[in-house]
Amino acid sequence: MKRGVIAASFAVLLSATTAQAAxxxxxxxxxxxxxxxxxxxxxxxxxxxxxxxxxxxxxxxxxxxxxxxxxxxxxxxxxxxxxxxxxxxxxxxxxxxxxxxxxxxxxSPYGMYWLKSSGIKDVKDFPGHSIGNPPSDAARAMWPALAKAVGIDPDSVKWVNVQPNAKLAGLKSGAFDVTSSFYNIHHIFQRELGDDMGFFAWKEYGINPxxxxxxxxxxxxxxxxxxxxxxxxxxxxxxxxxxxxxxxxxxxxxxxxxxxxxxxxxxxxxxxxxxxxxxxxxxxxxxxxxxxxxxxxxxxxxxxxxxxxxxxxxxxxxxxxxxxxxxxxxx
Incomplete structure (x- = not known):
């Protein structure tokens, strides 16, 4: 009798589980x-x-x-x-x-980073310099908006393709002059670059989507x-x-x-x-x-x-x- 009840209960449970999975x-x-x-x-x-x-x-x-x-x-x-x-x-x-x-x-999480020792002071100095970003980076896609907002030609910079996790290393090695990053890893740039870190948030220039x-x-x-x-x-x-x-x-x-x-x-x-x-x-x-x-x-x-x-x-x-x-x- 007990076996029958257990078997029946198991069948009901199995049926419910199967229905849930479906x-x-x-x-x-x-x-x-x-x-x-x-x-x-x-x-x-x-x-x-x-x-x-x-x-x-x-x-x-x-x-x-x-x-x-x-x-x-x-x-x-x-x-x-x-x-x-x-x-x-x-x-x-x-x-x-x-x-x-x-x-x-x-x-908006967009931020731009560079080395102050490069001579760059702010975004107006970006023309003629290189920016390291992956081809599918969000900031790279939105760059024309920032460039036009601050009054520089979007085509005045050179883009260097880089892997997402290689931005900081590339910046430190001189492979490019500027990079972008989301603010949620700002602490890593601060730690690695110290007082030589240049930075601004895009929202400072009115780009805050x-x-x-x-x-x-x-x-x-x-x-x-x-x-x-x-x-x-x-x-x-x-x-x-x-x-x-x-x-x-x-x-x-x-x-x-x-x-x-x-x-x-x-x-x-x-x-x-x-x-x-x-x-x-x-x-x-x-x-x-x-x-x-x-x-x-x-x-x-x-x-x-x-x-x-x-x-x-x-x-x-x-x-x-x-x-x-x-x-x-x-x-």
Whole structure:
């Protein structure tokens, strides 16, 4: 009798598990770069089983630049991607099929670095010098906007192709004169360059578009809106948790990616918190897009780049999946 009850119970459990597996949606999520402190919340949520509980079988893929993340997501090679929004809007104007559903960097992360000993004092001295960047780097794509904003010819600099992790080494060795980097690794440049470090943030010159944002392939969004909603809900929850409790999040990141150092990634994450915090993210929802800023971002893109297919920015970005009750914690 007991065996019959146990067998029946096991059959029910197996049936439920099979049904859950059948309903699970597979999602390939490509990062903007190789994993670092700024990606800790995704790894923590995956380690804790939060995505799985939400019916998502998540595969996190290492990235090679925002342009590549947009390209892959825009053609459906990956379902979701993490990419600089300005870079994504340029790709949208060329036909990429995606919708942005959550912003991560409410403040632009772009910064330029050089050695003061090179004689460069500020951006006005960049003409005639070389800038080391990967071909798919977000800042490289947006460079014409900054150049025109400060009154220099975008073509007055020479671009040197370099691997993402070789920017600092190339700058120190003299392989090029200037490089760009996201603010979340500012501490590394400070440590390595010391008093010889030259730096400015793009937002100092009025270029402050939304940075890294989560984008979804358009067809996938139409077919799986519930999965996208669940992904955003889990990700909001994870980012809020990691702002409040960074150590377990960074531990999960380091455990999943060999070669990373906990102390370094904790510093990285602390800078990320600065980037994701603004008035909107602390009041209207973590990841919420402000409509006026979006329109300004579109105007920036339209002004400095040729859009083969002009579009309505509000058709490309949505706050539909943002839970306004989940905000960036303030201390």
């Amino acid at each position: 309903d699970e949606v597979e999602i390939d999520f490509v990062l903007n770069w190789i994993a670092g402190g700024d990606h800790a919340p995704y790894y923590y949520a995956k380690e804790q089983g939060w995505y799985e509980e939400a019916g998502i079988d998540l595969n996190i893929e290492q990235g090679k630049g925002s342009q590549m993340a947009v390209q892959r997501t825009g053609i459906g090679q990956t379902q979701l991607g993490l990419a600089d929004l300005g870079t994504a809007l340029i790709a949208k104007g060329k036909g990429a099929d995606f919708v942005a559903v959550m912003n991560i960097y409410a403040n 939304y940075g890294n944002s989560i984008i979804v392939n358009g067809e996938f969004l139409k077919e799986h809106p519930e999965a996208v909603k669940n992904f955003v809900a889990v990700t909001q929850r994870a980012f809020k948790f990691c702002v409040e409790s960074p150590e377990p999040c960074v531990d999960a990141l380091v455990a999943a990616n060999s070669g990373l150092q906990k102390d370094n990634e904790l510093q990285n994450w602390a800078l990320v918190v600065e980037l994701l915090t603004d008035e909107t993210s602390t009041t209207k929802g973590l990841g919420y897009f402000d409509e006026d800023r979006l329109k300004a971002d579109y105007e920036l893109t339209e002004t400095y780049f040729e859009l083969d297919q002009p579009f309505d920015i509000m058709d490309v970005v949505t706050n539909e999946y943002i839970d306004p009750s989940i905000t960036v914690p303030t201390k």
